[in-house]
Each structure stands twice: as structure tokens, then as C-alpha cells.
Amino acid sequence: MGGHHHHDFAGEKLVLAARGALLDAGEQWTEMRADVFEALAHCEKPASAYDIAESVGNRRGKRVAANSVYRILDLFVRTNLARRVESANAYLANSHPGCRHDCIFLICDTCGAATHIDDDRLTGALRAAAQDAGFAEVRPVVELRGVCRRCGEGEE
Template sequence: MSLHHHHEHSGEGLVAAARGALEKAGEQWTEMRSDVYDALAGQPKPASAYDIAEAVSKARDKRVAANSVYRILDLFVRNNLARRVESANAYIANPHPGCRHDCIFLICDGCGKAVHIDDDRLTGALIEAARGAGFADVRPVVELRGMCADCSGGGE
């Protein structure tokens, strides 16, 4: 099976799934981590650590340093709660934090929206090619840029 289908969480269900995944990994769900996750999940498109720090600062009514947010985002990425969009140096909440897959991002050059798809056949072929070239512990980072249906006029 090439495409993997799974339940994508949203809203409170997403926060509960993220908290459960982080605690299952032996990490604590602190108030600050919760605030960062809420800010990340509330972004309409991939956001920088500075964007998230600004959102958390507004929510807490006190300044939060971007360095603190970077550390938490790195923790989220390591534990599959968030994905890093490499080309944009930005982060996006993983809508299925309990599922480990190498996401393929489709990034709109018009509005900046990022959509992800999972295609284990494609990412598996990339991993095998890398192993064939002598690489180990390969983690595919695949990003395709183009125009989404709304920006290209294909959406209704």
C-alpha cells in the first residue's frame, strides 16, 4: 500500500493526542509547552519560532524568548508532534502525532500554505536509494513547491 490513511486530529482532539504522545515518550506536558503547542496548532500556515514566540507572548501577556520556543519546537519535532518545513525555516503541527511517517510537503508559492501527504512507497524508495549509496539513519525531507488550487484558480 503506497498511501497511508489515518485519522487527522484537530482542535482539542489534536492537543489531547499531542499531549498523550509527548507523555508516552516520557516527557512532561508543561504549561509553557502547552502554550507553544496551542500557538503552533493555531497557525494557518507554517510559522517561524519568532511568530510562535510572539503569539505565546500575547497569550501570556509577557515576553517569551524565541530561544525558549526553538527548544520546545525541537522537542516537538523529535517526538513527532510537529514537522519542520526546511525550505521555509518554519514549523507546522503534525495532525497525527501518534503516527510516524516521512511527510512530503506541498508548499504554495502564492499563499504559503503547506499541505502534507504520506506516500510510504515514495519515501521508502528514497531511503533505499540512500542506503544503496552507503548512508544510514536516513530521514527524507521532501518539499514540492507550486501553487495551491485556490491561488492557481483551480479552487472554487
């Protein structure tokens, strides 16, 4: 299995890739969904629904309810446009929305940055263990917490 190659999108290309993936999933790309995705795509680190609601509200010039943002984020996670960092109750845009695979997050306890890595051998072993235990439709989400290189170098 091992790693595989995919294109990481950014900026306008990421928004277009996300729009295409959502339409392919039979969903509509509404103005609100576009605004939420755009706000999410501009976040350097995982963002909460409240952060995104505030950002979209500022852009629109009127308050946006976090509940409606939650619903959109859940849709984005289901359709592979975003990833949810469970331990932080926060979300990240998926930089390759057309590509489905398991995710491993490395999350810095100091600055909150999240790095996403792929290791199909590791997630494949987790998937196999779950299937051996009688689970189907398994979606491994692995989160490892520690200190990133940038923060670690500042501790000398």
C-alpha cells in the same frame, strides 16, 4: 506499501493526542510546551519560532524568548508532534502525532500554505537509495514548491 489510514486530529483532540505522544516519549507536558503547541496548532500555515513566541507572549501577557520556543519546537519535531518545513524555516503541528511516517510538503509560493501528503512509495524509494549509499536512520523530508489550486485559479 502504499498509503495507510490514520486519524487526523484537530482542536482540543489534537492537543490531547500531542500531550499523550509527548508523555509516551518520556517527556513532560509543561505549561510552556502546552502553550507553544496550542499556538502552533492554531496556525493555518507554517509558522516561524518568532511568530509562535509572539503568539504565546500575547496569550501570557509577557514576552517569550524565541530561543526557548526553538528548543520546544525541536523537541516537538524529534517526538513527531510537529514537522519542520526546511525551506521556510517554519513549523506545522502534526495532525496525527502518534503516527510515524515520512512527509512530503507541497508549499505554495504565492500564499505560503503547506499541504502535507503521504506517498510511501516515493519516500520508500528515497529511503532505499539512501541506504544503498550507506546511510542509516534516514528520515526523508520532501518539499515541493509551486502554486496551490486556490492561488492558481485567481490568475486567469
